[in-house]
Amino acid sequence: MRRLAWLFLLPTLLLGADRQVSYQDLKTAAPGDWLTYSGSYNSQRYSRLKQIHTGNVQALAPAWIFHVSNEERLECVPVVVDGVMYVTQDNGTVYALDAQSGRMIWSYHYTLGKPRGANRGVAVYGNRVYFTTGDAFLVALEARTGNFLWRSKIAEAKDGYWAR
Amino acid sequence: MDDRDRNQTLLCGRSLAILIAAGLFAFVAIALAQSPSQPAAKKENPLGASPQVIAAGKDLFNRSCTGCHGVNGGAGERGPALAGDRSYVHETDADIFAAIQNGIAGTAMPPFNLPANDAWKIVAYIRSLRSTAEDVFVPGDAAHGEQIFWNQARCGSCHMINGRGGLLGPDLSNLGGERTLREIRAALTEPKREIPRGYRPAEVVTKSGQHFSGMIKNEDNFSLELLDTHEQLQLFTRDDLREVQYKSSSLMPADYNKTLPAADLQDLLAFLSRQARDKSEEEKEGEQ
Numbered sequence: 001m002r003r004l005a006w007l008f009l010l011p012t013l014l015l016g017a018d019r020q021v022s023y024q025d026l027k028t029a030a031p032g033d034w035l036t037y038s039g040s041y042n043s044q045r046y047s048r049l050k051q052i053h054t055g056n057v058q059a060l061a062p063a064w065i066f067h068v069s070n071e072e073r074l075e076c077v078p079v080v081v082d083g084v085m086y087v088t089q090d091n092g093t094v095y096a097l098d099a100q101s102g103r104m105i106w107s108y109h110y111t112l113g114k115p116r117g118a119n120r121g122v123a124v125y126g127n128r129v130y131f132t133t134g135d136a137f138l139v140a141l142e143a144r145t146g147n148f149l150w151r152s153k154i155a156e157a158k159d160g161y162w163a164r
Numbered sequence: 165m166d167d168r169d170r171n172q173t174l175l176c177g178r179s180l181a182i183l184i185a186a187g188l189f190a191f192v193a194i195a196l197a198q199s200p201s202q203p204a205a206k207k208e209n210p211l212g213a214s215p216q217v218i219a220a221g222k223d224l225f226n227r228s229c230t231g232c233h234g235v236n237g238g239a240g241e242r243g244p245a246l247a248g249d250r251s252y253v254h255e256t257d258a259d260i261f262a263a264i265q266n267g268i269a270g271t272a273m274p275p276f277n278l279p280a281n282d283a284w285k286i287v288a289y290i291r292s293l294r295s296t297a298e299d300v301f302v303p304g305d306a307a308h309g310e311q312i313f314w315n316q317a318r319c320g321s322c323h324m325i326n327g328r329g330g331l332l333g334p335d336l337s338n339l340g341g342e343r344t345l346r347e348i349r350a351a352l353t354e355p356k357r358e359i360p361r362g363y364r365p366a367e368v369v370t371k372s373g374q375h376f377s378g379m380i381k382n383e384d385n386f387s388l389e390l391l392d393t394h395e396q397l398q399l400f401t402r403d404d405l406r407e408v409q410y411k412s413s414s415l416m417p418a419d420y421n422k423t424l425p426a427a428d429l430q431d432l433l434a435f436l437s438r439q440a441r442d443k444s445e446e447e448k449e450g451e452q
Contacts, residue, residue: 083399098399101387105397106362112441142324144397147335149327 020126021081034080035124064102066095075164076121081143088119088131096129096146106146110139113157120164132163209257211284213292215301221289224282232272242272246290260287297348297437298340304427309435312428317420319432325439331395332379333363333416341440348436352420352429356413365411366390370404379415 021035029035031048038045052060068074068089076088085099092110097103116134123130128149129141135157140149155161211217226235232243254263264283267275276283292300314320314329322333339348359365367377368390378392388405390398420429 084397098382098387098389100399100401101384101389103382103384103387103389105381105389142327142331144391144395145324145331145335147324147327147331148337 021124023125026125032080033082034078036079037077037121037123066097066102066104068093068095073118075118079122079124081124084143086122086124086129086143088121090117090119091115092119092133094122094129094131094141094146096143108141108146108148112151113137116162118164134162134164136161136163138163207256207258209261209284209287209291211281211288213288213299217285217288218292218301221285221287221292224278224286225289228276228278229286246293257284257287257291260290293346295344296341296440297343297345298440300345300437302345302434302437304430304432304434306431306434306438308428309431309433312424312432313435316428317424317432322415332391332393334360336436336439338441339439340437345433345437349433351416351418352432353418355418356416359414363414365415367409367411368398368400368405369407370400371406373406380410 025033026035027041029040034047037043039047066087068087070091071089073090074087075090079086080099083099084105085097087095087097089095092113092115094108094110096105096107098105110133113133113135119131119134121131124143127143129143129146130138131141132138132154133151136153136155137151138154139151141147142149154163229243229246232241233246234241234243254260261283263273264276264278264286265280267273278286313325319336320329322330324330324335324337326337343351362379362381364380365377366380367375368388369375376390376392376398378390378398380388381391381397382389386402388400388402388408390400392398417423420432424432
């Protein structure tokens with residue numbers, strides 16, 4: 001049901017020129033953006049969008065569906081910046097989608113290590129998209145193209161650490 | 165035929181099957197018992213794939229094989245191309261070695277029975293024709309090629325390598341690990357037959373009269389996603405757009421053989437072919 005709500009929110013996301021995400025944006029995100037895991041630093045998960053309310057919530061319907069192949073579960077929180085939605089898949093794939101149409105802009109597949117467990121989504125800052133991997137790396141991608149920029153080891157995977 | 169007859173027929177069939185199976189087993193057992201006297205065939209090239217071995221292989225190849233297979237493995241009048249982008253029946257070193265030494269039954273490929281080392285050198289050469297660029301010895305000054313990449317040839321205005329460069333073209337950080345030398349050379353010197361998905365240039369005009377030009381990353385009947393020439397994503401619904409002009413040719417220049425001196429182009433190829441992810445790191449991580 002929460003996923004459906006996400007889909008309904010999408011048409012309300014206004015298109016705008018691509019911009020970098022600043023620290024100020026992360027603190028007080030525009031209503032159409034969802035820049036962090038829980039939507040704000042105090043983790044309220046509260047959306048200031050007004051389109052859905054108690055009067056129309058029973059009429060929610062899918063606006064689009066993006067099919068992720070070979071996936072048993074999706075545990076990521078979609079992060080939305082200026083109409084671009086970033087979604088991750090457990091096998092280390094990151095997708096950038098046009099949030100209004102559901103069309104893919106780019107995808108990146110992490111092949112340097114083995115996937116392990118669920119992935120909980122990306123973080124954004126500046127023109128970069130960050131995500132963590134099953135072999136305990138932090139990976140940075142270019143937000144507009146998905147180009148791989150760098151990765152940094154968080155902990156030793158062989159000692160049993162992982163990240164999601 | 166009543167039930168008992170049918171059962172007997174079935175029984176008969178089953179005994180026959182058991183007999184055949186037993187016969188086969190005996191045959192295989194005898195064959196196995198005889199085979200250990202033969203030395204096991206080497207799966208990988210014992211000479212390795214150093215530039216010297218490949219160069220020696222090329223010499224031998226051009227002496228013995230080009231008559232049918234064409235110069236540099238590029239298809240001849242009687243034999244297929246040994247280099248290129250197709251899939252091959254004889255893929256492993258041992259397969260190619262066997263094809264050279266024993267010929268290929270049912271085809272015009274004769275057995276050569278060369279000294280084993282000569283055959284292995286040819287194997288190394290043929291494999292080098294098919295490998296991605298990082299595994300091939302590419303002569304040239306890679307450091308100078310890097311200068312050309314960022315300066316004279318201006319590749320970096322559209323292409324990124326390890327986080328540096330432009331966004332309109334594909335990232336080339338692992339080019340040498342993904343493409344053959346032949347493909348890289350073709351990208352620089354031959355007009356594209358088709359524009360890869362995600363890189364078709366276009367100009368769009370919105371209903372409010374704004375113009376954007378860039379690369380179409382994706383589109384359908386309802387939407388169009390563009391990375392414009394200022395490297396900003398522009399996301400449209402078709403309702404927003406008055407006009408979309410598709411450009412028929414790629415923005416990638418394909419005349420570097422004319423605009424760069426031959427030595428510079430070779431240096432650029434040497435640089436590009438060495439752009440590859442560190443595989444040792446990948447394998448190490450993969451073991452965990």
